[in-house]
Amino acid sequence: MADRPDDRELLEAGDAERGEVLNRLLDGHRERLLRMVQMRLHPQVRQRVDASDVIQDAYLEIAQRVEDYVKNPQMPFFLWVRRIAGDRLLKAHRFHLDAKQRDVRRQAAPERRMPDVSTIALVDQLAGGSTSPSVGAARAELRERIAVMLDELSDIDREVLCMRHFEELSNEEVAQELGLTKHAASKRYVRALQRLRDLVGPGT
Numbered sequence: 001m002a003d004r005p006d007d008r009e010l011l012e013a014g015d016a017e018r019g020e021v022l023n024r025l026l027d028g029h030r031e032r033l034l035r036m037v038q039m040r041l042h043p044q045v046r047q048r049v050d051a052s053d054v055i056q057d058a059y060l061e062i063a064q065r066v067e068d069y070v071k072n073p074q075m076p077f078f079l080w081v082r083r084i085a086g087d088r089l090l091k092a093h094r095f096h097l098d099a100k101q102r103d104v105r106r107q108a109a110p111e112r113r114m115p116d117v118s119t120i121a122l123v124d125q126l127a128g129g130s131t132s133p134s135v136g137a138a139r140a141e142l143r144e145r146i147a148v149m150l151d152e153l154s155d156i157d158r159e160v161l162c163m164r165h166f167e168e169l170s171n172e173e174v175a176q177e178l179g180l181t182k183h184a185a186s187k188r189y190v191r192a193l194q195r196l197r198d199l200v201g202p203g204t
Contacts, residue, residue, distance in 0.1 A: 054092055
């Protein structure tokens with residue numbers, strides 16, 4: 001679901017109504033934001049921090065900064081909210097993970113706005129659950145094959161797959177967030193999705 005085109009217009013209402021409008025908009029985006037955070041939480045951080053806590057911290061910051069956004073909206077409202085939630089998630093990772101546990105390659109990118117999508121979380125979403133021992137065994141084999149396929153993708157292709165397929169961002173939003181052209185973002189998504197379909201079947 002793309003960001004509604006009137007989100008910013010609604011936020012331009014008078015000060016007395018802005019808080020109520022903001023709450024309604026955030027309620028409408030909460031499920032997508034939770035999905036984004038859940039798919040990026042480091043397993044060790046997940047033991048200490050709940051995705052809803054990250055979202056709550058983000059909402060507090062959003063409420064404090066919404067006036068600045070209304071005065072100078074440089075991006076769609078949902079992307080702005082998503083970036084703040086991603087920043088809160090990144091801070092949670094930095095706080096709860098010891099320096100030795102952090103990925104040096106990821107530390108080397110100071111411009112990054114949020115942690116990468118978790119391969120484990122992607123496997124969970126793509127492989128689904130099981131209902132019986134026989135189905136569970138087949139699902140375990142499928143999970144292993146999906147994990148291998150995801151590891152063969154580049155980091156950016158995994159991001160595109162997650163952002164389009166699970167976060168429900170539009171191709172234009174993905175391109176803006178990853179600094180790609182719309183053509184490049186679309187090509188990467190189609191390529192990753194085709195590999196997935198070849199692996200698990202056309203119903204994915």
